[in-house]
Amino acid sequence: xxxxxxxxxxxxxxxxxxxxxxxxxxxxxxxxxxxxxxxxxxxxxxxxxxxxxxxxxxxxxxxxxxxxxxxxxxxxxxxxxxxxxxxxxxxxxxxxxxxxxxxxxxxxxxxxxxxxxxxxxxxxxxxxxxxxxxxxxxxxxxxxxxxxxxxxxxxxxxxxxxxxxxxxxxxxxxxxxxxxxxxxxxxxxxxxxxxxxxxxxxxxxxxxxxxxxxxxxxxxxxxxxxxxxxxxxxxxxxxxxxxxxxxxxxxxxxxxxxxxxxxxxxxxxxxxxxxxxxxxxxxxxxxxxxxxxxxxxxxxxxxxxxxxxxxxxxxxxxxxxxxxxxxxxxxxxxxxxxxxxxxxxxxxxxxxxxxxxxxxxxxxxxxxxxxxxxxxxxx
Numbered sequence: 001x002x003x004x005x006x007x008x009x010x011x012x013x014x015x016x017x018x019x020x021x022x023x024x025x026x027x028x029x030x031x032x033x034x035x036x037x038x039x040x041x042x043x044x045x046x047x048x049x050x051x052x053x054x055x056x057x058x059x060x061x062x063x064x065x066x067x068x069x070x071x072x073x074x075x076x077x078x079x080x081x082x083x084x085x086x087x088x089x090x091x092x093x094x095x096x097x098x099x100x101x102x103x104x105x106x107x108x109x110x111x112x113x114x115x116x117x118x119x120x121x122x123x124x125x126x127x128x129x130x131x132x133x134x135x136x137x138x139x140x141x142x143x144x145x146x147x148x149x150x151x152x153x154x155x156x157x158x159x160x161x162x163x164x165x166x167x168x169x170x171x172x173x174x175x176x177x178x179x180x181x182x183x184x185x186x187x188x189x190x191x192x193x194x195x196x197x198x199x200x201x202x203x204x205x206x207x208x209x210x211x212x213x214x215x216x217x218x219x220x221x222x223x224x225x226x227x228x229x230x231x232x233x234x235x236x237x238x239x240x241x242x243x244x245x246x247x248x249x250x251x252x253x254x255x256x257x258x259x260x261x262x263x264x265x266x267x268x269x270x271x272x273x274x275x276x277x278x279x280x281x282x283x284x285x286x287x288x289x290x291x292x293x294x295x296x297x298x299x300x301x302x303x304x305x306x307x308x309x310x311x312x313x314x315x316x317x318x319x320x321x322x323x324x325x326x327x328x329x330x331x332x333x334x335x336x337x338x339x340x341x342x343x344x345x346x347x348x349x350x351x352x353x354x355x356x357x358x359x360x361x362x363x364x365x366x367x368x369x370x371x372x373x374x375x376x377x378x379x
Contacts, residue, residue, distance in 0.1 A: 003049045005041055008033065013041035017049050051152075065109060066102030068150070069093050072141045082238050087230050092137050096121060106150060111158040114138070118161055128164035135161040169351070170317040171324040176310070183308040189300045191262050192284050192292075193318065198255045200322035200340050203315055204228055205245075207292050208237055209283040211263070216256045223247050223341065227291060235291055245341035259283065323352055 003017030012035055019028040030052070034044050077089050100117045101109065118131050139156035146154060172180065177197060184190045195206055204226030213222040224246055230236050240246045251259075262283060269287050270277045278289035286292055301315040319340070326336050337348035 003045050005038075005045060011035055011037065013038070015041065015045045015048060017045060017052060019052050063106050063150070064102060065104050065106055066098050068106050068145060069097065069102075069141055072144055076144050083233065083236060084228050084230055084238055087232070089137055091231075092134050096126075096134050097138060106145065109142075109155050111155055114155065114159045118159075122162070128162035132161045132164060135159070169320050170313045172310075172313075172317070172321045174325065177321055177325075180305065180308050180310065184301075184304045187300055187304055189284075189292075189297050191258050192297055193301060193304070193315075194258050195255060196315070196318040197322060198252060199249060200319045200326075201249075202226065202319060202341075203294050203297060204238075205240070205341075207282070207284055207294055207297070210281045211283055212281065214259060214283060216259060219251050219253070219256060221249050221251055223249065227294060229294055235293065240341065242341070242343050244338075244343050247338065247341050249339050320351075323348070327352055 003015065006014040006016065008014050012033065015032045015034060017030055019030050021027055030048075032044075032048065034041055073086070073090055073093060077086050081089065097117070100120060101113050104113060114135070118135070121131050121134065122128075135156060139154060142151060142154045142156055145151045181190075181194060181197060184193045187193070192206055195201065196203070199206075199221065201209075201221075201223065205223050208225040208227040209221065209223075213224060215221075223240060225237050225239055226241070228236055228238055266285065266289075269285075270279075270289065273288050276288060278285075280289055280291055282289075282291050284292055298315050305313045323336055323340055326339070327333060333348055333352075334345050336352075337345040340348065342348045342351075
């Protein structure tokens with residue numbers, strides 16, 4: 001394949017080169033305009049000709065970023081992600097990406113465009129976590145464009161988004177957890193919080209529990225879904241985050257008793273509401289049987305925690321507390337990981353690395369105790 005250069009102006013060059021013939025055997029050519037020195041233009045031409053010979057050349061797309069992302073959301077994202085993720089992706093694209101870089105042709109998107117986007121987001125007071133999330137969504141979308149031969153490289157790879165500081169995790173000790181649950185006893189959501197503390201289930205997983213997934217006599221709960229509020233869709237039941245999140249966990253007799261108490265109260269409500277009772281099948285419901293909005297539990301927990309004297313603690317920290325107390329009690333990290341539904345034990349070890357130093361010291365002390373009687377017997 002051949003190619004040549006035409007000078008268009010000062011430091012501006014038009015590269016003309018052959019492409020593989022089409023299905024009818026007709027000759028095809030491509031044109032690219034580049035800026036720089038004649039040597040740089042020659043180098044770019046050689047690169048393009050080589051790519052064309054190998055079949056790697058991609059005709060620059062004239063489609064805008066906005067147009068491409070709309071198709072990506074309606075096609076790939078709608079097919080390969082959950083409804084919750086689709087809404088998340090769409091919101092990020094509409095709020096942040098489209099207004100700033102939506103009109104730019106996909107093939108002309110440059111690192112400086114993303115630097116400007118992230119800089120503007122930071123000036124607006126958006127967190128580093130939100131900027132990084134935006135970057136990851138855009139990177140995923142552009143990776144798909146490369147697979148579709150709309151781009152040859154991902155501009156996101158040349159940009160370093162801000163890295164958020166890891167939010168300090170709050171974990172209560174046994175006395176603190178007991179105090180918190182004691183303060184929750186008068187709340188309508190006390191049993192929800194008790195189960196969260198004793199199982200480590202996520203908020204969405206607890207509120208999606210159905211009686212058909214609970215074995216009180218066998219002492220187990222089957223976790224298969226999560227309850228989420230999605231803008232424009234209301235309360236929606238979605239599958240668990242990952243396949244590993246779909247799991248069977250054991251429950252203690254205390255949890256079983258609380259669930260039996262919940263069932264009893266539900267039966268009384270059913271009698272009181274009569275035909276107005278909504279038989280949703282959920283373990284935790286509103287008095288009339290409808291599912292509980294997750295935000296109601298979060299707000300109730302915030303009030304309970306504040307009244308108990310705890311600052312900066314979130315509902316999700318009950319999950320952290322459950323895991324930390326198990327690890328401190330010597331439970332195998334693999335069992336903890338399976339109970340929490342993490343994708344791998346590495347995730348668990350990374351999140352709860354703060355517990356490890358104490359476990360290491362305790363292990364050393366236990367080992368010393370094992371050897372001590374033997375040493376004394378040999379004296």
